Each structure stands twice: as structure tokens, then as C-alpha cells.
Amino acid sequence: MIYSAVRTVVADTSSEEKIFESLSAVVVHHALYDCPKWGPRDCLDGTCTKILEEIETALQAESSTLIWLSGSPGTGKSAIAHTIASRLKKKSKLAGTFFFSRQHKDIPGMASLDFFAPTLAYQISRSKHLAKDAVIQSIRSDPIILDPRRSFTEQIQGLLVKPLQNLQVSWRHLEPKAFVIDAIDACEEGRICEFISCLSNLLHQPHIPHLHIVITSRPLHAIDDAFEAIGCEESIHHIALDDVDVTEDLRLLFKCALEKSYRHHGLEYHGLESDDQTILCLADRASGRFRGASMMIRFLETDDDDEVPCNLDEKIDLMKDPGDAYLDSTQIFRFYEFVINLSENPNRAYRHLSTVVNLAKPLAILHLRKLLGSSESDLLSVLASLSPIVSVPVDDSRPVEVLHIESLREFLSQHPSSSCASQLLAQSSLRTMRSSFLRQSGLKDELQQMGSERNFSSSPALRHACQYWGWYLSQDSTAVDKRLRIFLRTFWQDKLLSWFERQWYLEGLESCIAILTVAQTIDFNE
Numbered sequence: 001m002i003y004s005a006v007r008t009v010v011a012d013t014s015s016e017e018k019i020f021e022s023l024s025a026v027v028v029h030h031a032l033y034d035c036p037k038w039g040p041r042d043c044l045d046g047t048c049t050k051i052l053e054e055i056e057t058a059l060q061a062e063s064s065t066l067i068w069l070s071g072s073p074g075t076g077k078s079a080i081a082h083t084i085a086s087r088l089k090k091k092s093k094l095a096g097t098f099f100f101s102r103q104h105k106d107i108p109g110m111a112s113l114d115f116f117a118p119t120l121a122y123q124i125s126r127s128k129h130l131a132k133d134a135v136i137q138s139i140r141s142d143p144i145i146l147d148p149r150r151s152f153t154e155q156i157q158g159l160l161v162k163p164l165q166n167l168q169v170s171w172r173h174l175e176p177k178a179f180v181i182d183a184i185d186a187c188e189e190g191r192i193c194e195f196i197s198c199l200s201n202l203l204h205q206p207h208i209p210h211l212h213i214v215i216t217s218r219p220l221h222a223i224d225d226a227f228e229a230i231g232c233e234e235s236i237h238h239i240a241l242d243d244v245d246v247t248e249d250l251r252l253l254f255k256c257a258l259e260k261s262y263r264h265h266g267l268e269y270h271g272l273e274s275d276d277q278t279i280l281c282l283a284d285r286a287s288g289r290f291r292g293a294s295m296m297i298r299f300l301e302t303d304d305d306d307e308v309p310c311n312l313d314e315k316i317d318l319m320k321d322p323g324d325a326y327l328d329s330t331q332i333f334r335f336y337e338f339v340i341n342l343s344e345n346p347n348r349a350y351r352h353l354s355t356v357v358n359l360a361k362p363l364a365i366l367h368l369r370k371l372l373g374s375s376e377s378d379l380l381s382v383l384a385s386l387s388p389i390v391s392v393p394v395d396d397s398r399p400v401e402v403l404h405i406e407s408l409r410e411f412l413s414q415h416p417s418s419s420c421a422s423q424l425l426a427q428s429s430l431r432t433m434r435s436s437f438l439r440q441s442g443l444k445d446e447l448q449q450m451g452s453e454r455n456f457s458s459s460p461a462l463r464h465a466c467q468y469w470g471w472y473l474s475q476d477s478t479a480v481d482k483r484l485r486i487f488l489r490t491f492w493q494d495k496l497l498s499w500f501e502r503q504w505y506l507e508g509l510e511s512c513i514a515i516l517t518v519a520q521t522i523d524f525n526e
Contacts, residue, residue: 055214130170197230
């Protein structure tokens with residue numbers, strides 16, 4: 001059965017076999033934790049032990065619990081969720097799984113709620129103890145319950161709550177089962193509040209077996225708001241991965257990877273320890289992110305390219321310091337390309353890296369996002385997936401650091417995105433100033449309205465915009481595109497005096513003259 005936007009999904013209720021076939025046809029099989037397409041994704045033995053123990057302890061609670069594992073991109077959420085699902089499966093305590101994925105959103109259902117409920121219902125029906133009969137009975141009583149245009153609440157009620165109520169007696173003497181749902185932030189953001197509310201309601205339904213739900217997500221205000229809206233703090237167990245020190249785990253990962261690589265190449269190694277200087281350096285380069293470490297390990301394991309020979313020691317040197325004078329630029333560029341191609345979104349990776357290396361002065365992610373605006377909302381997630389070449393601190397108030405800016409800038413100069421970076425930063429700076437300046441002039445009045453001069457100068461994004469908009473324009477003033485030219489002309493007419501007052505106040509008259517000298521080289525009328 002293939003879902004069509006113009007065709008309602010109706011289950012064939014002519015027999016139990018046909019009902020189950022109808023259910024199977026809409027299941028998002030790629031979202032199951034054990035889908036063979038994705039291969040093994042468990043945590044390496046000996047890593048994440050405290051987190052796994054905390055989750056398993058929470059799963060033994062006498063009351064139904066929603067366990068929420070949050071963490072910034074690359075902190076190991078999916079591997080932990082996969083490991084928990086595997087352990088629950090071995091103990092016959094797994095009710096079902098759903099692993100959302102923004103990276104595979106081209107696969108129907110992987111980044112939406114369209115077939116979430118049918119996929120969990122399918123897994124319930126494949127477990128023991130009359131579960132299949134309960135699901136089939138529910139679909140028979142409502143044949144269009146599988147249609148994604150049905151309300152999500154109705155699908156949860158019909159495909160999960162009703163079957164579970166029918167299983168209360170048969171599951172009563174069993175240990176509590178659990179659903180494991182990964183990356184809920186990857187589904188439709190506008191529906192996250194509804195999603196979390198439905199999951200919470202499911203746990204608190206009367207007359208259903210004792211259940212737990214494990215979910216993972218990146219930190220999102222929408223998710224915080226959803227949990228605040230549902231209340232029930234006593235039934236929510238929150239674990240924040242960003243507060244966990246994973247240094248020892250990363251060292252163990254690299255220790256095992258290096259030992260494996262040395263054996264593979266027939267090289268001798270003498271009792272590598274986790275405090276080996278190479279291991280310490282590689283773990284540091286991962287910037288606290290398991291995804292970055294995984295990329296680096298995959299780079300170690302790739303076969304040498306005949307066109308770009310690179311032995312094991314050279315690969316290690318590349319990851320430790322791509323600015324090493326003994327390395328060939330072709331090898332360095334191959335490493336950069338390898339990391340970018342494995343990132344969350346390679347096209348956006350080129351764009352965001354070009355933006356970072358073209359900054360006049362480093363900015364923290366928090367302030368860079370404010371400067372760039374909503375059009376670059378994926379900045380954090382994409383840059384975090386590039387941790388082997390750019391360090392994005394978990395603390396978003398600290399600056400983004402490029403491992404070796406000269407070689408990366410040279411590499412990116414060969415990509416079309418590089419030519420747009422300065423203009424993007426110029427336009428973002430102009431937009432930031434435009435939205436911050438209340439009027440053409442009148443600095444004194446605005447300072448009084450803000451309450452203090454300290455508040456006025458406390459916005460790093462605005463201060464950066466005021467100081468460097470002219471510099472960004474100067475990088476390629478002969479190729480200012482039409483959109484930016486119009487933006488600049490309007491700013492020049494409406495906001496220039498307001499900018500002049502602020503810049504003079506913050507940096508002095510000389511800085512104003514220098515910036516205006518650059519800006520005046522641009523022909524607004526071309």
C-alpha cells in the first residue's frame with residue numbers, strides 16, 4: 001500500500017491477514033532500531049556506562065515514567081537509545097522503537113508523524129501475549145485509522161491506547177515494557193508540543209499495562225515549552241548529556257580504534273594507554289562529540305587513495321594538526337572533503353564553514369546565530385557535525401574555533417559558497433543594525449530607554465555588526481549583488497546617522513571614518 005496525498009489509506013478488513021498486511025504496508029521500517037540498513041550503532045563496551053545505568057534504573061520505577069535524554073548534536077544520544085533498545089529487546093521488555101532522522105528525511109515517515117502510531121502498533125502486534133489480536137481488532141473497528149490525515153491524537157488512541165487496554169490482563173504479570181523514540185526534534189517542529197502531550201497522555205491512560213517511554217532530543221525551546229505545558233514533573237526523568245564529561249569515553253574509543261588500525265596494517269604497537277599523547281590529542285579534537293570521533297575513526301579505516309596516498313601515520317597527523325608543514329595540501333583537502341561529506345548536510349556545511357572562516361573576528365555560536373538570523377537556523381547542528389575540523393563548544397557562549405583556518409580557507413576558496421560568505425555577513429550585519437536602531441538618530445534618548453549605557457553595548461552580535469559591516473563589503477566590493485546593493489542603499493538613507501552615533505560612542509571617530517571610506521567605494525546605483 002502506497003500513501004498518496006489524494007487517496008485515503010483504508011485497511012482491507014476482509015480477513016485478519018489482510019488487516020495485518022494493510023498495517024505492514026504503512027510501517028516506516030527504516031525507523032526501527034534494528035533496521036539492517038543502518039548497521040550496528042550500539043555504544044562501545046565500557047563507554048557511557050553511568051548514563052546507561054541511570055536510564056536502566058529509571059526503567060525500573062514503579063510508576064510509568066517518561067525518560068528524556070537531551071544533548072547537543074553529536075553527543076551520543078542515538079547510540080545510547082540504540083543500546084537501551086537492544087538491552088530491552090534481550091529482556092523481552094521492548095514494546096517498540098521509532099528513530100526519527102533529519103539526515104534521511106527523503107525516506108517517507110523518517111521526519112514526520114504520518115506513520116509513527118502505525119509503526120509502533122505494528123511492533124506491539126509482533127510481540128507475544130495476544131498483542132496482534134488486539135491491534136487487528138482496533139483496525140477492524142476503524143479501517144481508516146492508518147491514514148496520516150487522521151488526527152495524531154486519534155491514531156494514538158486507536159492504534160496504541162485501545163490495543164494496550166486489551167492487553168492489560170495478559171501483560172499484567174510481565175515486567176514493564178518500554179518504547180524507545182530517538183531524535184524527536186527531527187520530526188515536524190510545529191507538532192512537537194502535540195507529540196509530547198500525546199506521549200504523556202499515553203503513559204497516564206487508565207487500564208493499560210505498566211509502561212515507560214525513553215525519548216531523545218537536541219535542546220529545543222519548543223520541547224522545553226511542551227514539557228512545561230504538560231506538567232507532571234514527577235513522571236519525567238531528564239538526563240542532560242551536555243552536563244556529562246565524556247573525555248574518558250572518547251579516549252577509550254580512540255584507543256580501541258588505533259589498536260585495530262595498527263593490527264590491520266600489520267604495525268607494532270606497545271600497550272597503548274588512554275593517556276597516550278596521540279589519544280589525548282585525538283580525543284581533544286573530537287570536541288566532546290561522539291559523532292566527531294566516529295568520523296575520525298572512519299577516516300582512519302578508509303583505504304588509501306591511489307591518487308592521494310596517505311598512510312596511517314599521516315592520517316593521524318592530519319587529524320592532530322592539518323596545519324602541519326610536512327603535510328601535502330592535497331592530503332589536507334582530502335581530509336576536509338571526507339569530513340564534510342559525512343556531515344549532516346554537506347551543502348550547508350560548505351556554506352556555514354565559509355561563513356565562519358570569513359568572520360572578521362570569532363563569534364560564539366549564540367551571537368553568530370543572532371547575527372545571521374533565522375535563515376541560518378541549522379548553523380549549530382551542521383557545524384557540530386564537523387567537529388574534526390571546527391570546534392563548537394557545548395557552551396554556546398564560547399567562540400567557534402577552526403582547527404587550522406589558513407588551510408581551511410584555501411580549501412573553501414575553491415567552492416562557490418566562499419564567494420557568497422562576505423556578502424552574507426555584510427547583509428546580516430546591516431539587517432541586525434536596522435532591527436536594533438529604533439530611529440534615525442537620538443542615541444541619548446535610546447540609552448535612557450534601555451536603562452543604562454552598559455546594556456547598550458552588551459550585544460556582541462550588534463557590536464560586531466556595527467564594527468565590521470564595512471569590512472565585509474570591502475572583501476568584494478566590486479561584486480555586490482543587487483539585493484545587497486538595495487539593502488545597503490536603504491540603510492545608508494535611513495539608518496546611517498544612528499549607526500554613526502553608536503559607532504562613535506563605542507569605538508571612536510577614527511573607526512567611523514575608516515568604515516565609511518570603504519562603504520563609499522560602492523556604487524549604489526549599478
